[in-house]
Amino acid sequence: VAPCGIVTLLTDFGAKDPFVGVMKGVILSRFPAARIVDLTHGIEPQDVAEAGFWLESSHVWFPRGSVHLAVVDPGVGTARAAIAVAADGHYFVAPDNGLLTPLVGRARDAAVRTIDLERLQVGTPSRTFHGRDVLAPAAADLASGRVGFAALGPRAQPSASPFVPVPSVSGQRVEGVVVAVDRFGNLITNVDETLLREVRSPLVYAGEMECPVVLTYMDASPGEYVALVNSSGRLEVARCLGNAAAGLGLGKGSTVRVVSREAGE
Amino acid sequence: VAPCGIVTLLTDFGAKDPFVGVMKGVILSRFPAARIVDLTHGIEPQDVAEAGFWLESSHVWFPRGSVHLAVVDPGVGTARAAIAVAADGHYFVAPDNGLLTPLVGRARDAAVRTIDLERLQVGTPSRTFHGRDVLAPAAADLASGRVGFAALGPRAQPSASPFVPVPSVSGQRVEGVVVAVDRFGNLITNVDETLLREVRSPLVYAGEMECPVVLTYMDASPGEYVALVNSSGRLEVARCLGNAAAGLGLGKGSTVRVVSREAGE
Amino acid sequence: VAPCGIVTLLTDFGAKDPFVGVMKGVILSRFPAARIVDLTHGIEPQDVAEAGFWLESSHVWFPRGSVHLAVVDPGVGTARAAIAVAADGHYFVAPDNGLLTPLVGRARDAAVRTIDLERLQVGTPSRTFHGRDVLAPAAADLASGRVGFAALGPRAQPSASPFVPVPSVSGQRVEGVVVAVDRFGNLITNVDETLLREVRSPLVYAGEMECPVVLTYMDASPGEYVALVNSSGRLEVARCLGNAAAGLGLGKGSTVRVVSREAGE
Numbered sequence: 001v002a003p004c005g006i007v008t009l010l011t012d013f014g015a016k017d018p019f020v021g022v023m024k025g026v027i028l029s030r031f032p033a034a035r036i037v038d039l040t041h042g043i044e045p046q047d048v049a050e051a052g053f054w055l056e057s058s059h060v061w062f063p064r065g066s067v068h069l070a071v072v073d074p075g076v077g078t079a080r081a082a083i084a085v086a087a088d089g090h091y092f093v094a095p096d097n098g099l100l101t102p103l104v105g106r107a108r109d110a111a112v113r114t115i116d117l118e119r120l121q122v123g124t125p126s127r128t129f130h131g132r133d134v135l136a137p138a139a140a141d142l143a144s145g146r147v148g149f150a151a152l153g154p155r156a157q158p159s160a161s162p163f164v165p166v167p168s169v170s171g172q173r174v175e176g177v178v179v180a181v182d183r184f185g186n187l188i189t190n191v192d193e194t195l196l197r198e199v200r201s202p203l204v205y206a207g208e209m210e211c212p213v214v215l216t217y218m219d220a221s222p223g224e225y226v227a228l229v230n231s232s233g234r235l236e237v238a239r240c241l242g243n244a245a246a247g248l249g250l251g252k253g254s255t256v257r258v259v260s261r262e263a264g265e
Numbered sequence: 266v267a268p269c270g271i272v273t274l275l276t277d278f279g280a281k282d283p284f285v286g287v288m289k290g291v292i293l294s295r296f297p298a299a300r301i302v303d304l305t306h307g308i309e310p311q312d313v314a315e316a317g318f319w320l321e322s323s324h325v326w327f328p329r330g331s332v333h334l335a336v337v338d339p340g341v342g343t344a345r346a347a348i349a350v351a352a353d354g355h356y357f358v359a360p361d362n363g364l365l366t367p368l369v370g371r372a373r374d375a376a377v378r379t380i381d382l383e384r385l386q387v388g389t390p391s392r393t394f395h396g397r398d399v400l401a402p403a404a405a406d407l408a409s410g411r412v413g414f415a416a417l418g419p420r421a422q423p424s425a426s427p428f429v430p431v432p433s434v435s436g437q438r439v440e441g442v443v444v445a446v447d448r449f450g451n452l453i454t455n456v457d458e459t460l461l462r463e464v465r466s467p468l469v470y471a472g473e474m475e476c477p478v479v480l481t482y483m484d485a486s487p488g489e490y491v492a493l494v495n496s497s498g499r500l501e502v503a504r505c506l507g508n509a510a511a512g513l514g515l516g517k518g519s520t521v522r523v524v525s526r527e528a529g530e
Numbered sequence: 531v532a533p534c535g536i537v538t539l540l541t542d543f544g545a546k547d548p549f550v551g552v553m554k555g556v557i558l559s560r561f562p563a564a565r566i567v568d569l570t571h572g573i574e575p576q577d578v579a580e581a582g583f584w585l586e587s588s589h590v591w592f593p594r595g596s597v598h599l600a601v602v603d604p605g606v607g608t609a610r611a612a613i614a615v616a617a618d619g620h621y622f623v624a625p626d627n628g629l630l631t632p633l634v635g636r637a638r639d640a641a642v643r644t645i646d647l648e649r650l651q652v653g654t655p656s657r658t659f660h661g662r663d664v665l666a667p668a669a670a671d672l673a674s675g676r677v678g679f680a681a682l683g684p685r686a687q688p689s690a691s692p693f694v695p696v697p698s699v700s701g702q703r704v705e706g707v708v709v710a711v712d713r714f715g716n717l718i719t720n721v722d723e724t725l726l727r728e729v730r731s732p733l734v735y736a737g738e739m740e741c742p743v744v745l746t747y748m749d750a751s752p753g754e755y756v757a758l759v760n761s762s763g764r765l766e767v768a769r770c771l772g773n774a775a776a777g778l779g780l781g782k783g784s785t786v787r788v789v790s791r792e793a794g795e
Contacts, residue, residue: 269562271558273551273555275548275551280545300558302551302554302555302558302566303550303551304548304551304552305545305546305547305548305550305551306545307544307545307546307547319547319548322548323548323551323552323555324555326552326555326556326559326662327555327558327559328555328558328559328562331555447547448543448544448546448547448549449658482657482658483657496656
């Protein structure tokens with residue numbers, strides 16, 4: 001897919017300091033015609049899993065050929081690599097810390113490259129701001145077409161990561177955690193649709209609350225808790241016309257279990 | 266007026282989630298050359314009246330032909346329509362919940378259309394995010410010129426609304442409320458200049474404080490409370506070189522009364 | 531240097547109100563092709579010194595020919611002038627309240643002009659929003675090339691300012707203050723590299739903590755406090771792999787002293 005000139009930004013930098021602005025300056029210095037769009041800078045500091053979820057659910061609303069730059073980077077300054085991903089007509093640039101791992105796993109078609117600093121022709125990066133010194137230049141060059149995706153560096157696999165929890169599967173039981181809570185209080189988990197499908201007659205427990213699996217938010221009575229597959233293909237716990245997070249006292253990191261009714265639990 | 270390619274956004278979405286970014290993706294997908302400008306996303310959640318005030322006072326600083334998209338939508342998912350307004354050289358797209366009603370009332374020249382989803386060629390919208398599924402596509406099509414204003418749908422009247430309080434008028438008395446407080450602590454009311462003019466020798470009460478009607482903020486002694494018609498044509502209570510909201514302990518929803526000195530009150 | 535069409539914005543307006551959006555409307559009205567970038571709007575209200583520091587450290591990441599508009603303006607409505615600066619390939623527009631003074635002092639090559647409202651062809655500005663009525667129009671005209679730098683008004687010198695503290699120097703002692711704290715907790719002072727160089731065998735005290743002068747953040751043991759010259763040429767106090775502000779209980783306005791080991795203190 002040809003780049004379309006759009007670069008989106010998703011970070012945990014917040015709005016107090018000019019760090020986001022500085023990254024935009026770097027992008028515009030390398031690619032003056034870039035159209036830069038903020039996805040959000042309100043990711044909780046260093047929450048790689050939340051960043052990965054929002055990036056996955058948001059990028060599909062942008063034109064094909066967009067470059068999505070994500071900087072949530074607890075390991076900045078360590079040996080972790082920077083990677084680029086081409087998936088389903090979109091490009092992604094991020095630290096190789098697990099942020100892009102679920103997205104790659106769920107893509108119909110994904111290629112991954114490690115970003116080679118020498119090919120990028122940036123100097124020695126600072127130890128504290130790879131978003132500015134490595135990732136923004138890579139995103140700009142990819143978006144401008146100056147560097148093709150395959151020329152960014154060698155093929156790679158995205159890392160498993162201590163920052164992104166993985167559901168545990170044991171027979172007909174799946175145990176996941178909440179990775180994001182949206183403004184409606186819906187509890188979004190790391191349990192993928194495909195994992196859910198492997199459980200016969202699934203029943204979901206959010207904390208101690210039993211939640212039937214339904215198709216839409218409205219397939220329930222007001223106030224009832226339900227589980228459903230959301231528009232990103234993730235298991236989500238919601239409350240009909242209410243706020244599940246507040247009602248259940250649950251949030252990011254809370255456990256969500258899927259069991260089989262047939263298993264007699 | 267020909268659209269100029271600018272789309273402004275005003276919402277109550279805040280900065281935590283990527284919902285504003287997603288709307289920008291939708292706009293850029295339909296109109297790649299759009300120049301998108303954030304007016305504010307800091308409207309208090311679901312405060313339609315505050316949104317209407319800031320939109321009205323801000324849009325005049327943009328070029329003619331701008332499209333202003335406002336999403337504060339307590340009724341999302343219900344039967345309320347989406348409307349578009351052409352007024353004084355600007356275009357507006359918003360839910361038909363009263364947000365645009367004062368603006369239409371005050372415009373020299375305004376036309377209103379109900380947005381027809383079939384003409385817009387969007388699919389069935391989600392029940393929870395019409396900003397993304399209806400309003401952003403309509404704003405993009407209007408701004409790009411792909412759909413002319415009159416082609417958006419049938420003529421309409423903007424609704425009166427439970428979300429936007431209306432001043433009550435009784436003879437020589439007008440009773441309004443504060444709909445916004447600006448950063449200087451000025452109390453901006455829903456009382457229009459034309460209502461004020463109908464009161465002979467008007468005197469304004471903000472809570473229990475008697476405020477003389479003056480022409481500018483400085484027509485008073487330091488610390489004194491005054492009432493004036495602001496640059497948006499609204500009655501406003503201010504404190505000379507001070508903060509009226511803090512000084513009077515008043516805020517949004519507080520009552521402001523206009524009485525006639527001649528009435529002997 | 532020819533303007534490149536980029537206008538950056540740095541203010542203390544925050545995100546609640548549409549004031550930043552309104553300035554963008556004014557810029558786009560005068561210069562429709564402007565590419566506007568937010569540096570930050572999170573400067574602490576009226577903190578001119580913090581604004582000056584972040585502007586200086588951030589602007590270098592933008593292309594030459596960028597126009598940087600800074601509005602932190604405790605003296606709005608008083609007789610203070612608006613100035614424009616051309617320095618090292620960049621342009622700056624700000625109130626003449628000290629915001630640009632350190633930047634001018636540190637530039638290799640700087641010229642300063644007072645902005646002449648008549649030449650700018652703006653009407654009489656409001657008394658409360660010169661960002662909209664004077665500074666945004668000046669930045670737009672400079673960025674579009676409609677008005678050359680020298681045509682903005684007469685040559686000037688940037689003011690010393692009650693809002694920007696100046697280090698005191700007495701023999702081999704320098705006493706400065708912290709003007710900004712970055713997200714890593716580093717304490718950034720108003721003490722310039724050149725002042726530091728004049729002290730033989732310098733030793734830095736942040737509060738009561740003695741901090742050796744080192745070259746990089748990592749030239750110390752974990753937890754140790756150090757002083758170094760940061761990438762903006764300012765004396766900064768940092769904690770190796772930690773947060774100096776939190777660890778020392780210091781913040782903006784705290785005193786930082788430089789003494790000579792040879793002086794026997």
